[in-house]
Amino acid sequence: MKRRVLLSCMSMVIAGPACAQSSVTLYGLISEGLMYTNNAGGQKQVQLASGIQQGSRFGLTGKEDLGGGTQAIFTLENGFSITNGTLGQGSRMFGRQAFVGVANDQFGRLTLGRQYDTMSQTLGGFEAAQQFATYGPPIGDNDNLFPTFRINNAVQYKSPTLSGLQLLSAYSFSNKAGGFSDNSDFNAGLTYANGPISLAAAYHVLLTPNDAGNTGGAVSGDYGAFSPFVTSPSSGAGVSKQQMYGAGGSYTVSSAKFSLLYTHTEFDYLDQSRLSLSNYEATVTDYLSPTLLVGMGYIYTAGRYEPSAKTPKWHQVDVGADWFLSKRTDLFLVGIFQKAAGDAKFAEIYDNSPSSSREQFSASVGIRHRF
Template sequence: MKRYLLLSCVSAVIAGPACAQSSVTLYGLISEGLMYTNNAGGEKQLQMASGIQQGSRFGLIGSEDLGGGTRAIFTLENGFSITNGTLGQGGRLFGRQAFVGVANDRFGQLTFGRQYDTMSQTLGGFEGAQQFATYGPPIGDNDNLFPTFRLNNNAQYQSPTISGLKFLTSYSFSNKAGGFADNSDFNAGLTYANGPVNLGIAYHSLLSPNDAGNSGGAVSGDYGFTSPFGTNPATGAAVGKQQMYGAGGSYALGQMKFSLLYTHTRFDYLDHSSLGLSNYEATVTDYLSPTVLIGLGYIYTDGRYEPTGKSPKWHQVETGVDWFLSKRTDLFLVGIYQKAAGDAQFAQIYDNSPSSSRQQFSASIGIRHKF
């Protein structure tokens, strides 16, 4: 249940009293379920898992009317495990989001703090994992659309929507004396919405992410979570630079929605090697009834290591059903199958250990409740 706090002030001491209207909303989401994996390091695994269908969270959203169409705004959002009650995002109190800023209906929104990157905001909605498929992003969430990591020290601007177009951009500061670019981040995105059509294009660049010598920089702690690409798997070299770009779109035909998404990620490692990954994704969802959503998705990831020329590839198929018991509570069942090909030696569905073979299957069943 959402709870609203309305504050008003009336001055009886001075003439011409000023009155500012503010609101604070408490919200949250709890998701829990069982996940079976047929091959996690060579063993079958059945586990209770938190946040399968969206990460569990609670938060506060606040707004104060400053007049003239301008508002002071803030968001504080905590992530946690419903399985054991521990904090998420590396033990941060408000690890999902923590920002404050100003918004104006005419000029847009400017915020400062720990925030989502604009590429994930621009393109994430075209990804099957965010539509229905639980832990179903491309291998290692290599484009961070899920998103696995957030940005610290982040200044972000979002324009108002004009003729269906909206522009987003942000810069995350290194905060390091004498190292302005060390562990910094820049990203930008452009969206277009018109009736059943939604489109997006975005770019994201990180310099020395998760640098051990600058833990106070833009990306720290949650980078490379369950990813096989956070370091060069052959040499162990860290990432010196990561660049991502992509484009996507969706079209709604009645209750059915078709989505297409392309992203490309390049990891430049400190030993002068590199890995390029291209992700091609197609998703379709349909409401069989007002309370039953089904989904089907396919992802093809094509990679290339340099200077070795090795070309790992992965195929991933995901299917699921979501049954809405009410506006706030639903039950879900999702199956994900991933197969390694080319020079790839293992499969690894998100939040799972690598398989001991070139195939892996995972099935999740659970409940999600929003308040």
């Protein structure tokens, strides 16, 4: 349960009714567990890991009623390691989210600041990693649905939901004098929900992300933190353009949910080479009881690297169980197996070192608490 803290007001200065319509909410999540990996750089590894099931965080979100169905809103959300207390997201104080804006019941929501991209917001719920599977996104989180990095300098719009449809769109500024597009970002998504059916499609493009010459741009610091794909395989050159798109859907029958997801990512490197990756994912979850969720997911990633025409491939299976002790506390157990194929030489499950062989297995057990 979130703890609601009413904004303090001075009765001699601020009218009582105005104060009663403003509020700030403190919320958070702590996730910690043990993770075993059978081949991390050729070695077995057992570690106490923070944020396995979800990234540990605390935040403040607030609103003020401006009248006419309009509210001023804000969110400040910090990510941190429960294992050692350090800051996450490139050591930012509010690295997960930091934005302010206005929301209107009729016209939608406009926010400005550091935010999640709209592709991860619209498609992320269809992947196993967000449903139950801890560190189980496609290799390198190459479509950023998990999402590994957030977007700075973002102006984001969310429409009201009309007949089940909602549009999301965002543009993130480069902020560089004389370089409008250098380290800029555009993303958009469309969702539809009607009863047991949910559908979504999205597009995301980054220009010169993580540019060392423009660290104040749209993407900086946390880009490629767990990805082997943000530099060219042949020369080590950085990314000049990363383009992503995808579609997904789910259908719920009784206590079971079936999800399908397709995403495609293209890395254009500064040395004129290109890596294309297509992810095909199928997931099923079921509540065996009101307090026990089980799930299984399969991901096939097919790649092509030009100009060499190499075709790396990966297969990944995610299985897990989530036992809810209460509305705020649960225990989880997840196993992930990844196998490289084609021209791929190693496996690399998220937040692990590459394997010295073509296979890698990781198992996690832990606890998550929300407040």
